[in-house]
Amino acid sequence: MTSRILAVMSYSEYDVDQWSEAIANLHANTEHDPGDGRQAYEAIANVWSAYGYQDAPTEVIKMLVNACEIGYMAALNDLRDGALDAQIQMWRPDLAEQ
Numbered sequence: 399m400t401s402r403i404l405a406v407m408s409y410s411e412y413d414v415d416q417w418s419e420a421i422a423n424l425h426a427n428t429e430h431d432p433g434d435g436r437q438a439y440e441a442i443a444n445v446w447s448a449y450g451y452q453d454a455p456t457e458v459i460k461m462l463v464n465a466c467e468i469g470y471m472a473a474l475n476d477l478r479d480g481a482l483d484a485q486i487q488m489w490r491p492d493l494a495e496q
Contacts, residue, residue, distance in 0.1 A: 418461045425464045428471045430478075437474065438467040 429435045442463055452459065476482055487494045 414455075414457055414461075418457050418464075421461045421464045421468070425468050425471075428468045428475070430471075430475055434471045434474045435467070438470040441470055442466045 429438075445466065446463055454462070477486075
């Protein structure tokens with residue numbers, strides 16, 4: 399059943415290009431500091447190389463990596479904005495003591 403569904407679900411190169419462009423735009427809008435982009439790149443490069451999925455077309459891999467980086471940068475933005483201060487104090491009470 400799943401293979402039949404996948405066979406019906408085909409996407410054009412145009413579709414993939416549109417998705418990739420949307421992810422790239424979201425990536426650019428999420429990166430508020432060049433340092434965040436660098437940190438996200440390094441963190442996701444480590445995760446991605448350990449994961450080892452390299453069989454997809456380059457544009458698809460780029461899109462997936464960018465999407466992961468968006469999540470990382472969004473978390474950095476939340477940290478910077480103080481959205482997780484209470485949780486950080488709970489997770490790392492030693493930081494509150496300083």
